[in-house]
Amino acid sequence: MTNSLLEVRDLRTDFLLKSGRLRVVDGVSLTVEPGQALAIVGESGSGKSITMRSVMRVLPKTARIAGGSVRLDGRELTELPERQMRQVRGRQIGMVFQNAMEALNPTLTLERQLTEHLSWHGICGKAEARRRAIETLGDVGIPEPEKRIRTYPFQLSGGMRQRAMIAMAMVARPSLLIADEPTTAVDVTVQRQILDLLAEFKARGTGIVMITHDLGVARYFCDDAVVMYAGRIVERAPVRELLARPSHPYSTGLFRSTIEVGGRDRALAPIPGAPPDLAQRPPGCAFHPRCERAESVCRENEQMLLPLTVNGVSRGTSGRPGAVREAACWKVAAHG
Amino acid sequence: MSFASYMAKRIVRMVLSLVAVSMITFTLLQMAPGNFADIQRISAGAAQFGGAGTEDMVHAFASRYGDDIPAWRQYLIFMKGAATWDFGPSYKYPTRDVQDIIAQGFPISATIALIAVAISLVIAIPIGMFAALRQNSPADHGTMFVITLGTALPNYLTGVILVVIFTLTFGILPSSGWSGPEHMVMPILALVLGPTAVLARYVRSSMLETLREEYVVAALAKGGRQSVVITRHALRNSLIPIVTVLGPLLASLMTGTVFVEALFRIPGLGLFFAQAAASRDMPLLMGTALFFALILMTMNLIVDLVYGYLDPRIRAAGGVSRWRSQKRLSRQAA
Numbered sequence: 001m002t003n004s005l006l007e008v009r010d011l012r013t014d015f016l017l018k019s020g021r022l023r024v025v026d027g028v029s030l031t032v033e034p035g036q037a038l039a040i041v042g043e044s045g046s047g048k049s050i051t052m053r054s055v056m057r058v059l060p061k062t063a064r065i066a067g068g069s070v071r072l073d074g075r076e077l078t079e080l081p082e083r084q085m086r087q088v089r090g091r092q093i094g095m096v097f098q099n100a101m102e103a104l105n106p107t108l109t110l111e112r113q114l115t116e117h118l119s120w121h122g123i124c125g126k127a128e129a130r131r132r133a134i135e136t137l138g139d140v141g142i143p144e145p146e147k148r149i150r151t152y153p154f155q156l157s158g159g160m161r162q163r164a165m166i167a168m169a170m171v172a173r174p175s176l177l178i179a180d181e182p183t184t185a186v187d188v189t190v191q192r193q194i195l196d197l198l199a200e201f202k203a204r205g206t207g208i209v210m211i212t213h214d215l216g217v218a219r220y221f222c223d224d225a226v227v228m229y230a231g232r233i234v235e236r237a238p239v240r241e242l243l244a245r246p247s248h249p250y251s252t253g254l255f256r257s258t259i260e261v262g263g264r265d266r267a268l269a270p271i272p273g274a275p276p277d278l279a280q281r282p283p284g285c286a287f288h289p290r291c292e293r294a295e296s297v298c299r300e301n302e303q304m305l306l307p308l309t310v311n312g313v314s315r316g317t318s319g320r321p322g323a324v325r326e327a328a329c330w331k332v333a334a335h336g
Numbered sequence: 337m338s339f340a341s342y343m344a345k346r347i348v349r350m351v352l353s354l355v356a357v358s359m360i361t362f363t364l365l366q367m368a369p370g371n372f373a374d375i376q377r378i379s380a381g382a383a384q385f386g387g388a389g390t391e392d393m394v395h396a397f398a399s400r401y402g403d404d405i406p407a408w409r410q411y412l413i414f415m416k417g418a419a420t421w422d423f424g425p426s427y428k429y430p431t432r433d434v435q436d437i438i439a440q441g442f443p444i445s446a447t448i449a450l451i452a453v454a455i456s457l458v459i460a461i462p463i464g465m466f467a468a469l470r471q472n473s474p475a476d477h478g479t480m481f482v483i484t485l486g487t488a489l490p491n492y493l494t495g496v497i498l499v500v501i502f503t504l505t506f507g508i509l510p511s512s513g514w515s516g517p518e519h520m521v522m523p524i525l526a527l528v529l530g531p532t533a534v535l536a537r538y539v540r541s542s543m544l545e546t547l548r549e550e551y552v553v554a555a556l557a558k559g560g561r562q563s564v565v566i567t568r569h570a571l572r573n574s575l576i577p578i579v580t581v582l583g584p585l586l587a588s589l590m591t592g593t594v595f596v597e598a599l600f601r602i603p604g605l606g607l608f609f610a611q612a613a614a615s616r617d618m619p620l621l622m623g624t625a626l627f628f629a630l631i632l633m634t635m636n637l638i639v640d641l642v643y644g645y646l647d648p649r650i651r652a653a654g655g656v657s658r659w660r661s662q663k664r665l666s667r668q669a670a
Contacts, residue, residue, distance in 0.1 A: 058557050090559030102550040105569050107647050116568070117558035152648045168558070 003074035005207040006032040006055070006176055011068035013047075013054045022278055023066070025051045026231040030209075034175065037198075037208040039218035039239060041254065042228035045275050048211045051228070052178045056093055057085055072176065090117040094169030096198075098181040100161035104153040104168070110137070111149045114168050123172060136167040140197055159190035163197065170201060177201060180211045195220050215258050219243055224323065227251045230276050230286035233305055236326040247308060248327045249291045285329070293331050303330045342654055346640075350633045357629040358418070361622055362411050372427045372616045414622055423623035428615055434623035437608055442590075442627070444514060445597070445604035449589030451520070452527035453582070460532045461575075464539025465566070471544060480540070486533035492595035495526035499599075512601035523600045527593060531585055538581055542574040549573070576646050583639035587632040591624075 013025035025047045032038050040048040053059050055070050057077065070077040072092060077085065089095075097103035105113060114133035118124055124132065130149070137145035140163040153161055162182065169177060179198060183191040199221045202208050210222055218225050218239050225242050227235040227250060235248040246252040253271035273290040276282055284301055288294040305328040405413075417424050423434035467479045502509040502522060513519050546552065547570055555565040594606040605624060612620035644651040653659035 056557055058553060086559045086561060088559070089557055093557075095554065095557040097550055097554060099550070103554040105551040105555070105573070106649055107573055108569070116555075117560065120559055120561070120564070152652075154649045155652070165554075168554075 003071065004031045005034045005036075005073060006030075006209070007069075007071040008051075008055060009069040009071075011051065011054055011070060012066040013050055013059070014064050014066045015060075016062045016064060017279075019279070021066070024063070024231050024278060025054060027068070028226075028228070028231075028233055030226055030233070030236075032176065032207040032209055034207050035202060035205045036224070037202050037210055037222040039210045039212055039222035039225040040228060041212060041215060041218055041225055041251075043213060043254075043275050046228040047231040048228050049180055052095075052180065052209055052211060056089055056095065056178065058089065058095075087121060090174070091121045091123070091172045092174050093176045093178060094172065094174035096166050096169045096177065096179040096182045099185040100153065100165035101158075101185075103165050104161065106153055109150055109152055110164055110168075113153075114149070114164075114171050118172060121172065133167070133171055136171040137164065140164070140167045140170070141193070142167070158186055159193065162186050162190065162194055166194070166197060170206075174206070176207045176209070178209045178211070181213070182210070183217055184212075184214070191217070192220075213254075215243060215255060227254065230278060230281065232286070232328070233326075234287065234328045236305065236324055238323050238325070241325060247325075247332045248287075248329045249293050249331065250287045251327075253290075295330070297330050301330075303328050308332065346637055350630070350637075353633060354626055354629055355415075358411075358415060358622060358626055361625045362407075362414075362618075365616065365618060365621060366407050368616060370616060372618070375615050410618070414619060418622070418626060424619045426612075426620040427617040428611065428620065434619050437620065438605065438623060438627050441603060441605035441608055444602060445593070445606060446590045448520065448523055448527060448593075448596075448602070448604065449586060452524045452589060453531055453586050455524065455528050456531035456535055457582075459528070460535035461539050461571075463532075463536040465543055465571070467536070467540045468543035468547065469566070480537070483533045483536050486529045487537075489529060490595070491526045491530055491593065492599055494529050495522065495596055495599045498522045498525055514600075514602045519600070519602070523596050523602060526596050526599075527589060531589070534581065534585070535578065538578050539574065542577045543570060546570045546574040572646060576643065579639050579642050579646065583635040584632065587628075587635040590635075591628040591631055 008028060008030045011025055011028045012023060014021040014023050016022075028047070028051050030038060030040075040051065042048045050059070050063065054063075054065050055077070057065070059065075065078055068078065072088065077088060080088070104110075111130060111133060114136065115126070115129035118129040118132065119126065123129070134145045134149055137148060142148050142160055142163055148156070148160075148164075153164065156164060162185075166182070177198070182198070183194050186194060195217065198208060198210075202221065208222075210218065212218055222239045225237060225239045226233045227242070227248060229250050235242065235246070235251045237247075242251060243255065246255050250271070253269070256269040257271055271290055276286055276289070282289050283299065285291070285294070285298045285303060288298040291298065305326045308325045308327060414424065421435055423438075426432060426434050426437060429437065463479060463483070467476045470476045498509075499511045499522065503511040509518055509522055511522070547566075549570075552565060552570055555569045556562070560568075591605055591609070593604075594610045596602070597604040597606045598610070605627075608620060609624045609628070611617070612624060640650075640656050643656050647659075650656055650659045653662050
């Protein structure tokens with residue numbers, strides 16, 4: 001069997017608090033192939049960012065990976081010595097953040113920020129690094145890159161800054177790009193451009209993990225999606241299937257609470273309540289207090305993530321090979 | 337805005353401030369009880385008043401200001417001289433002009449101050465970084481506890497302790513005078529402790545704030561070694577707030593540290609300033625006060641220029657205050 005680009009199995013990450021360990025990522029598994037994009041969808045606090053930061057092992061001081069496996073091109077990352085892990089970051093995995101204004105250092109020129117990791121990783125010399133940085137700035141659609149490379153982040157417009165940050169992530173040509181809400185902080189007009197830009201890198205073979213709470217963004221260019229709630233995956237499906245026929249009540253709720261252009265006929269229905277405090281995780285299915293379909297079984301026991309089947313035939317994968325459709329819900333399983 | 341017009345504006349503002357400082361100082365001096373002659377008479381004893389020393393003094397009075405002229409004219413005469421850096425003779429040291437006293441005392445005070453602050457910085461930056469990187473650990477709490485003790489210990493007390501150790505016990509350093517490097521050691525040591533404590537606290541809190549910035553995470557995500565990310569990305573940005581404290585700190589030390597100079601009998605500016613205030617020596621007090629104000633404002637100007645060097649956003653906005661107001665506006669807009 002050939003290796004996937006990224007293969008995460010049963011990943012668990014804890015926050016070490018004074019009161020004890022708090023599991024914020026609980027048994028997450030996901031796969032990304034080259035040239036494919038996976039959306040991780042969920043509300044803030046659902047553990048989607050921490051999942052991907054665990055993959056890169058760039059975690060807050062108080063967070064620890066408690067178990068599971070992360071394989072990049074077949075190589076296990078969770079046990080890699082820090083020294084070798086540094087070579088993975090920035091070189092094999094690039095990361096794009098929500099707000100370029102914050103993710104770019106305000107006091108350093110673009111040149112310095114785009115080239116420094118090329119020399120950290122010993123990829124090339126200074127002159128070559130500069131050449132590559134200019135080339136990448138051009139790739140992301142920044143006009144006059146030879147001139148712009150000398151500027152500071154604050155001298156760029158919001159959209160250009162976002163592009164520059166993507167260039168910083170892509171300059172070392174990583175095979176996997178993690179994009180953490182890359183369109184949340186920019187204008188709607190810029191959003192589309194940023195997504196198109198990411199789609200270009202995808203078309204060239206980069207695997208992308210898109211962390212988002214916006215289903216529209218997920219639909220625009222992701223192939224598969226996982227929905228996270230309270231640190232766990234509650235549904236996994238090809239994006240189109242997920243949007244057409246969400247099966248987990250939480251996914252349905254997310255979909256119904258999203259404002260969409262052209263969706264005027266559809267009434268907006270926000271999910272009642274708030275995501276649970278992980279320190280006081282509800283027993284049974286974590287979503288049951290907010291779920292309109294909850295029954296006694298949901299309050300007592302938790303359902304595993306199970307494939308959706310109709311009469312033993314897996315359902316809703318559009319027939320694409322490798323596509324999986326799973327949900328963790330008693331009600332769905334009962335209907336399947 | 338061009339740099340030249342920026343500087344011109346700053347200098348005009350400095351001159352106006354100096355005029356205000358002179359007026360306030362002069363008014364306060366007029367309102368203070370007693371005058372120079374009274375105080376001399378009391379401290380020297382009535383019998384000596386009118387002796388040889390005071391003859392000089394009366395002469396200096398008369399030659400420069402005339403007898404019994406109104407206060408506002410005294411002020412104008414003084415300021416006319418001050419405009420050309422001529423403050424006239426001191427009352428107490430009638431044979432010396434105030435500007436000569438400043439020219440002699442300031443280099444001494446400034447040397448001590450510069451060395452003390454430089455040493456403080458060199459110690460404070462690593463200490464602050466050390467504590468910040470181990471936030472809330474015993475090492476952090478321990479360091480900050482010692483630092484707090486440092487702030488609590490006044491420099492004259494540290495000075496006394498140093499004298500007890502190095503002069504009285506070991507006899508290796510002279511306790512007073514100003515004629516060689518051996519005279520500089522103890523005053524500088526006495527002065528280092530306080531600023532070190534203050535600066536280390538600032539470095540720590542500033543560093544903690546910077547470490548939370550997303551660009552630090554972004555640099556780590558690019559594969560940066562922690563030490564490299566800290567020195568290249570975090571340190572420079574966390575030094576910007578330090579520069580703010582550094583300016584006034586340096587200014588206050590440069591213009592003389594009364595206690596330490598008195599303790600070690602150093603002929604610095606602080607000593608003269610204190611004497612001038614105590615004896616109502618108008619020219620000396622006005623001269624030193626104006627000089628202090630000038631130094632403080634110059635330091636603030638340098639701070640702002642260094643700001644611009646450290647942070648290109650400030651450079652582009654044309655000064656710290658403009659940058660701050662722009663930031664405020666954009667925050668309101670958002």
